Amino acid sequence: MLLHIGQGNFVNMNKVLSVVDYNSTPVHRDVQEAKKMGKLINATKGRLTKTVMYMTDGYILLSARDPAVIFERYQLRKEG
DSSP states (O other), X not given: OEEEEETTEEEEGGGEXXXXXXXXXXXXXXXXXXXXXXXXXXXXXXXOOOEEEEETTSOEEEESSOHHHHHHHHHHHHXX
Protein backbone atom coordinates (compact mmCIF):
# COMPACT_ATOMS: atom_id res chain seq x y z
CA MET A 1 0.00 0.00 0.00
CA LEU A 2 1.28 3.46 -0.87
CA LEU A 3 1.45 6.30 1.65
CA HIS A 4 1.33 9.95 0.57
CA ILE A 5 4.31 11.77 2.13
CA GLY A 6 3.78 15.20 0.59
CA GLN A 7 4.57 17.14 -2.59
CA GLY A 8 2.97 14.42 -4.70
CA ASN A 9 5.34 11.71 -3.42
CA PHE A 10 4.37 8.26 -2.19
CA VAL A 11 6.21 5.47 -0.39
CA ASN A 12 5.47 1.79 0.14
CA MET A 13 4.23 1.88 3.74
CA ASN A 14 5.27 -1.76 4.30
CA LYS A 15 8.92 -0.76 3.89
CA VAL A 16 8.94 2.05 6.48
CA LEU A 17 10.70 1.12 9.74
CA SER A 18 10.32 4.44 11.52
CA VAL A 19 9.21 8.03 11.03
CA VAL A 20 11.20 10.56 13.05
CA ASP A 21 11.59 14.30 13.42
CA TYR A 22 14.58 15.77 11.58
CA ASN A 23 15.62 18.04 14.45
CA SER A 24 18.18 15.92 16.27
CA THR A 25 21.93 15.56 15.90
CA PRO A 26 21.94 11.74 15.55
CA VAL A 27 19.34 11.94 12.77
CA HIS A 28 21.38 14.61 10.98
CA ARG A 29 24.42 12.30 11.16
CA ASP A 30 22.40 9.40 9.75
CA VAL A 31 21.22 11.59 6.87
CA GLN A 32 24.77 12.71 6.06
CA GLU A 33 26.03 9.11 6.17
CA ALA A 34 23.19 7.93 3.90
CA LYS A 35 24.05 10.73 1.46
CA LYS A 36 27.70 9.59 1.33
CA MET A 37 26.63 6.00 0.72
CA GLY A 38 24.08 6.89 -1.97
CA LYS A 39 21.20 5.72 0.23
CA LEU A 40 19.38 9.05 0.63
CA ILE A 41 16.12 9.90 -1.12
CA ASN A 42 15.14 13.56 -0.89
CA ALA A 43 11.41 13.94 -1.49
CA THR A 44 11.16 17.52 -0.19
CA LYS A 45 11.22 19.22 -3.60
CA GLY A 46 13.44 21.95 -2.15
CA ARG A 47 11.33 22.58 0.94
CA LEU A 48 12.45 22.43 4.56
CA THR A 49 13.02 18.86 5.76
CA LYS A 50 10.75 18.00 8.68
CA THR A 51 10.63 14.21 8.63
CA VAL A 52 13.12 11.40 8.15
CA MET A 53 11.92 7.91 7.32
CA TYR A 54 14.14 4.89 7.84
CA MET A 55 13.36 2.18 5.29
CA THR A 56 13.77 -1.61 5.54
CA ASP A 57 16.33 -1.68 2.71
CA GLY A 58 18.69 0.79 4.45
CA TYR A 59 17.56 3.87 2.56
CA ILE A 60 16.67 7.09 4.33
CA LEU A 61 13.87 9.20 2.89
CA LEU A 62 13.36 12.92 3.59
CA SER A 63 9.96 14.61 3.58
CA ALA A 64 8.79 18.20 4.05
CA ARG A 65 5.66 17.02 5.89
CA ASP A 66 5.44 16.99 9.67
CA PRO A 67 5.94 13.51 11.22
CA ALA A 68 2.51 13.72 12.91
CA VAL A 69 0.81 14.29 9.54
CA ILE A 70 2.56 11.31 8.00
CA PHE A 71 1.68 9.12 10.99
CA GLU A 72 -1.95 10.23 10.79
CA ARG A 73 -2.05 9.31 7.10
CA TYR A 74 -0.45 5.96 7.92
CA GLN A 75 -3.13 5.25 10.52
CA LEU A 76 -5.92 6.15 8.07
CA ARG A 77 -4.47 3.90 5.33
CA LYS A 78 -3.93 1.05 7.76
CA GLU A 79 -7.51 1.19 9.06
CA GLY A 80 -9.28 1.71 5.77
